[in-house]
């Protein structure tokens with residue numbers, strides 16, 4: 001939050017900001033030694049976050065209020081207080097008056113007066129949401145905001161490395177602080193993969209790109225849910241790690257931890273003791289897929305942070321360009337170079353990642369060379385189903401967005417024709433397109449989210465979002481998971497066995513059902529119950545897309 005404040009102060013100098021205003025407290029009433037007062041702030045622009053620095057005329061105590069968290073209570077004189085908005089109290093629309101009411105105690109014979117400096121923390125001028133937000137969200141039987149919040153919290157629970165002071169997951173702590181490269185490079189940070197604690201960069205980078213894409217397209221959903229800072233944090237966490245992994249222009253660590261020993265340990269990452277070797281790709285052991293996907297993630301990240309921290313954004317772009325160069329000049333599949341990845345995330349091909357990376361670099365740089373190269377290398381024809389390994393349809397959607405060429409439209413339509421009811425995929429009795437036993441819901445969600453992105457380009461905007469109707473199982477299903485980070489003994493959480501129920505706070509699945517819609521709420525059934533960073537990625541963005549539609553009163557019937 002302090003970081004947010006700094007960003008604002010910089011943005012403020014840059015663009016005149018919405019500024020600080022001095023306001024007086026209106027004393028509503030006082031009795032005995034109690035007072036009640038109110039600050040009213042007339043707003044001339046949309047606000048995403050605020051801070052109030054209050055000075056009371058006499059010392060006060062025991063203040064109660066409902067809008068913020070105290071950053072300072074009293075100071076040395078007992079007269080100085082600093083209040084920062086609660087996550088769900090940050091958003092206010094231009095033209096309204098924000099009121100902050102509080103009550104407390106005073107000493108002496110006279111009730112206190114107070115003045116406050118009100119500071120607008122909005123910072124990012126691009127995040128101002130449309131007016132539809134405050135005029136009411138379309139009524140739905142699903143609480144998309146809650147799902148958005150909980151799915152994001154899942155990523156916070158998957159964090160590896162040193163956790164910041166604002167970590168919201170009480171049972172998590174610092175872990176894997178000795179993750180290092182073969183030359184002792186610091187490789188701490190990033191996300192644990194799934195139920196396991198290996199850091200597999202290939203799916204992690206895909207996750208990052210997908211989270212960034214959803215944010216760039218449907219920012220207003222995050223603002224509405226009070227999660228603007230949280231999604232930025234979720235995107236930045238793996239990006240900071242990728243920067244560490246990229247140790248030379250043509251050298252990239254792509255995995256920390258070894259699947260065998262890691263999978264043999266059922267315990268919290270805080271308690272791991274096994275060796276965690278790191279593996280990298282180089283010119284002689286290339287990996288165009290993982291280098292391409294990491295370039296895509298960093299280019300997308302540079303767009304996310306462009307107006308928030310231009311230094312950080314530029315750093316990401318430099319890495320993205322170098323990695324793209326590495327990926328295109330030294331071709332190969334990373335799982336052929338790094339055996340330790342092959343059993344878990346073996347790559348099918350790298351052409352799709354090179355196309356995907358090119359189209360993201362084009363967006364971030366405006367350099368048409370990247371677009372031309374993406375067009376030349378992307379796989380053609382109908383997509384099988386996008387995921388950590390296959391970005392065919394996602395790439396087609398972005399290529400169509402920037403070129404409007406018919407060939408992309410044709411391939412997108414061919415893909416969705418096979419995915420929609422009556423196409424070439426089997427459907428479960430409950431109505432879900434069934435691609436594969438592993439993470440069946442993940443594939444359906446990935447394609448449903450692709451359909452939402454396509455609908456934003458007016459490609460079958462009335463047909464495709466109904467694909468999401470086929471994944472409602474997720475919203476009705478039990479919230480359970482197979483993730484060890486959440487399921488293991490912890491003194492605070494008070495959990496003591498593998499069989500004890502997990503903490504039901506995260507939105508993490510189930511991520512698979514049988515082709516007959518069967519589902520078993522059993523942690524040992526990891527095919528149906530394991531969670532993974534990549535499983536939640538398109539889901540996270542798809543929910544943002546649905547919430548965005550709800551804010552604009554455009555939700556398709558199946559999703560209401």
Ligand SMILES: *[C@@H]1O[C@H](CO)[C@@H](O)[C@H](O)[C@H]1NC(C)=O
Pocket residue numbers: 170171172173174492
């Ligand atoms: C985190 O680790 C530190 C140091 O071991 C410990 O003092 C603290 O209680 C831990 N916090 C939680 C939430 O487990």
Ligand SMILES: *[C@@H]1O[C@H](CO)[C@@H](O)[C@H](O)[C@H]1NC(C)=O
Pocket residue numbers: 003006007010309310311312315
């Ligand atoms: C912007 O990013 C740079 C580079 O990561 C960092 O050092 C700096 O602290 C950031 N600035 C703000 C205001 O957060």
